[in-house]
Amino acid sequence: DPALIFDLGGKFDKSFNEAAFNGAQRWAEETGGTFLEIELQSEAQREQALRRFAESGANPVITTGFAFADPVNAVAGDYPDTKFVNIDGWLPEVPANVQLIGFQEHQGSYLVGMMAAMASETGTVGFIGGMDIPLIRHFGCGYAQGVKAVNPDATVIANMTGTTPAAWNDPVKGSELTKAQISQGADVVYAAAGGTGVGVLQTAADEDILSIGVDSNQNHLHPGKVLTSMLKRVDVAVYETMKSGGDVETGGFTVLGLAEDGVGYAMDDNNASLVTDEMKAAVEEAREKIISGDLEVVAYYANDSCPALDF
Amino acid sequence: MDFLTVIQLLDSTVRLATPLLLACLAGLFSERAGIFDIGLEGKMLAAAFFSAAVAALTGSVWVGLLAGIGASVALSLLHGLASITFRGNQLISGVAINFLAAGLTVLIAQDWFSQGGRTPSLMGGARFEPITLPFADALADVPFLGPVYAELISGHSILVYLAFLTVPVTWWVLFRTRFGLRLRAVGENPAAVDTAGVSVIGLRYAAVVICGVLCGIAGAYLSTALQAGFVKDMSAGRGFIALAALIFAKWRPWHALYATLLFGLFGALETRQDVITAVIGIKVQGQVLGALPYVMTVIILAGFVGKAIPPRAGGQPYVKER
Amino acid sequence: MADIAPAIELKGISKAFGPVQANKDISIRVMPGTIHGIIGENGAGKSTLMSILYGFYKADKGEIFIAGKKTEIPDSQAAISAGIGMVFQHFKLVENFTVLENIILGAEDGGLLRPSLAKARRSLLELEREYGLNVDPDAVIEEIGVGMQQRVEILKALYRRADILILDEPTGVLTPAEADQLFRILGRLREEGKTIILITHKLREIMEATDTVSVMRRGEMTATVKTSETSPAELAELMVGRKVLLRVDKTPATPGNVVLDIRGLKVVDDQGVERVKGIDLQVRAGEIVGIAGVAGNGQSELLEVLGGYADATGDVTLNGQPLDLSGRHSDGRSRRTRGIGHVPEDRQREGLIMDFAAWENTAFGYHRSEAYQSGMLLNNAAIRSDTEGKMQRFDVRPPDPALAAKSFSGGNQQKIVLAREIERNPDLLLVGQPTRGVDIGAIEFIHQQIVALRDQGKAILLVSVELEEILALADRVAVMFDGHIMGERLSAETDEKELGLLMAGVGG
């Protein structure tokens, strides 16, 4: 059986752990298979869970979150017959039985940034991150580049919710940040903040501005108020990995960008009226260019800074 | 920094201060009666969940509010059982209540709604809506006072007004009524109350229940007024900040208002990097901004507040015979 | 006589605190309009018995009759309703409340404070006029003296219309003048037909004020006699179970060199109030100098400065060497290394750590001395064996070094402190209120120890509010009033009357 280990946020984090769970769920429903799962409670359980699942014969062992890269690296050597897959992680060298799946979040964020800039009437848009970590800056950086691509004079206001894990579950602060950004003129806000994002989207809807969801399709939360959602198809990654089972390819990086439909923007009935054809065309064009390599969105990781936004 | 920005900043201050204020006054009642309560956080969280959950189920925010208060009071009574009846350690009991609330809320939420420890989004009558005070729109254009009235004073949920009203009421109850006199006495010297023929246990339970009611309102405010539903751990440490505010306020109602407004202001400033940049002239780094409220608190505490003396019998169970 | 029902009758009262039998099958009758004294050693069970009558504790067995009627007293409310008022040994006042607030607490009229306070203010004026109990209704308790605090306690009882008033060691903390006033008030109350129960360790008070007296010993009521038919000596023997010397037995002093020389000492307290206003005083080897004075006239501050825990200005020398009055070398430890021992005025707040075992308290203040160390660690065995010796020599009961200080009676707590300070052989011993609240058996012993130290040629500075004690113990008396020394007298050449005038700031 495959095993799935959720990061500390817990499997219902309204974010990528939840997406991973949905992917696994879909696989289970379609194949009738079963999978092992655990929600971590502490840092020390990372290795513990990896080893326990490996020892019990689970294969592949899928982990979500960059924090798993290091423990997976440490454990993999002891279980050569088990395959380990980590989503979001990065390692200088990837062991033979480990596969790292990375998403080009900045590309997806770039597209929703473009949409934000086009939907904005004030020329000011907002970004609200959860905990201040590089990954979230990475989201914000792609977003800002997209905004600037459409409107070089646009202002991007970026805020982080906090510096502790509590920043992922503080919708009240998310609301307050949203209001603060609205006071500064923002009329589209992009939330990459887990449970805090619930507050952001809510307040945006209450205050009658547009918001952008993250990770999974959150358009339905406030129909007609959520411009789009930046999709990060963790569910697909997990689904595919589980489907390959023990034969999953390992020993390298899988990069899921726009080309692979690993990231993207969500369109459905809930936001159909908000997205004009013009927007769609522009975004589609940019998408093609990014895929073809004609357009390069700079990743925050490239040199730990962002050309379009100063954190 | 223009006038409107100031108004917005203060508006945000009021919203952020309200849950702190309610929790702080809750703690004030309890601690004035000699029962230390580090379980404010847990009670607020439990109330946030139950008010949102019941509001979602019934569609009525008022029923939800009652349920939130009920849950908070239940935890208060547990605290009372441990620290009043069984003379246990009040700090431990408080710690336990925080854990209990953190665990139970998600467990029950998952059991009831299967939405990953969240409640469904509240809509319509299941939520406290902002209230527009009379003439707010008409007066909005009056210079200075207009915006203050329309933007700052008007447009909050009823619980905000309730919270601010609680300050004078608390003051009045504590210092102008028989109950208040006895309550303060029991926190200073329970033996004096006992020998005066008044039940120490009864008074302390009453205080703890009031604490529960106020924490309940604070929690309901979070999930049904500021937000439209419950998210796990959504109290996010506000109970502890309220506790700090209580010490800051030296256990006095009006000072509690000032202290929580100050914390609210710090919180509001944290969301307005632009204002801070404008005021001090340089752009502050994100993490520095995040630490600012806490650094400011320490500075103010060290510079201006001086020694805070808690109620003398605080934290100790009343034991006559050993 | 026979047809008047007793105001109070207790029948077969028993009370145990866990394994301790505090009261054993106690019966007692108190007639209305009389003052009934109760005496007994520390821990005899006096306070417990009265607390049962007042509903503070619940008796395990026994019956209570008030004015001939069997009455259940499950709590203090019931006692108050039955017309009983009690002034506890340790006052039950809310320190940061005003006098008025303390008085109405629990006896308010209606839910609002203002009318209650106004009404209480009026009644207070009446009570004041009636009994001469003057207090400032708006003073905060922690800012007034113990004498006034006690009047507040009495007013509390009278305000509740008590017909029966219990006073537990009321004079322990009072000055002679305050005590006299108290007894005048008690006299007036008796005249009005009120019944009073008075617990005290002072036989003089029993003899002067009471009509009948009961003696308690180890939880039992051993005797009840008419005061007019007994004598202090008899009472003392009934109480302690042996003959007690009621006078201090000492030879005239032979003063030697000046040990302590104080010149121009001034003390300013935290609030900036000058407490000691430039005093000169000398204490010689082999003499006891007593400081008399009403509490709050600077004596406590003087002791604190000499003990090293309050700052002061002026010149003080010990055996000719100057003593730092502020800074690093002005703390309790430096004083001890210089040979100053100190029995503090408040043994429970200063002299002892109540939660520590007796043996730990034996090291208190001397815990860094060589004798108690072995290498980097404390030599607990040495401290323990030292404690055992001290407990034996000072007759501390029970002689169990492992028992917490709070579990000893007041007298025995005082013996622990005294043993610690005296056996260090200090050149100068500071003693504050050595026998406050201590029973006569222990008083006799404590006085003997202090005199013995003097006879070894040590200098002793004694502060006490008990004039009787000062006169009996000191060789020379200085009277303090308002931060000044009003005068010095040889105790053999003065009397209570002269000292009393000095204490009131008259003469000099």
Add this chain to the structure above:
Amino acid sequence: MDVVPKWAEVILVPLISLILAAILSALVILAIGEDPVAAVNLMITGALGSTYGWGYTLYYATNFLFTGLAVSVAFHAGLFNIGGEGQAMLGGLGVALACLLVPWPHWTIALLAATLAAALFGAAWAAIPAYLQARRGSHIVITTIMFNFIAAAVLNYVLVNLMRPAGSMDPATARFPEAVHLPTLHDILGVVGIEFSKSAPANVTFLIAILACVLVWLLLWRTWLGYEIRSYGKSESAAKYAGISPFAITMIAMLISGGLAGMMAINNVMGEAERLVLNAVEGAGFIGIAVALMGRNHPFGVFLAAILFGFLYQGGAELALWTSIPRELIVVIQALIILFTGALDNMVRMPLERLFLMIRRGNA
């Protein structure tokens, strides 16, 4: 003089309390539709049934030992140090700097240096609140709470902006060099021929924690400094009479307390993760409060309480691993155990007292 004999006080009261907590927990487990007997079984075998389980139990216990001792030492001085969390975070920074900046030849020297660094950083973080309390009267409860938040911001800044290896997305330091890896219990016990699980993180720090217990005990009850700390904590007025400096004791007690909290980092940072991650302390500072209170602020009590919490953490992990019981249930079980053993203990003690008194009277 005590009514309840010592053995009953020490064994019977906690045991009955634990059973009560277990019964209530079982009811909660039943309520969410799981099998409580199986769950308890799983917890016990998972945490105590193998050297592997013990390895984790002891690892967690080590963390709690340090933070619990930290809270206790301050408590004896009458100071409520809620800042263990922040102090341990800073301790982690000290360990990371010590391990990364200097090429240590051998783990023993590295451990020594890291311990020192951890203690110094932790102590430094406690020093400011201590000073403010001693000199300005600023309430230490607030200042230490504030310093927890400030520590989080500091650590975040350092990890995100300064110490993160280039290219890594993880706000964490690089892995420490091989030379500073601490021997695990597997390595240590292997020397004496005891088979201990290779994969559990309990390491030599556990022994240091036990040593710390002994040292704290010695300090508090066998040195004049400890004597002064305890005296000051019991009665400030008496301490002044005895010539004990309130300022010195407040500072010293808090420095020791902060140092102990900081030393937790040699376990979780150097011993387990071998790098410093943002979330390294994850609440152990707060658990330390519960551990100290439940252990009645005595090092041996702290030891037992820390093991109990270690058991709960590890047993809880096993539950989460092999059942679909959500992790919040474990939080609830923890809460119930803290409640019954720590706060409702008199509910058990009072009837016991009556019982023993009856027996005593019956014999007399």
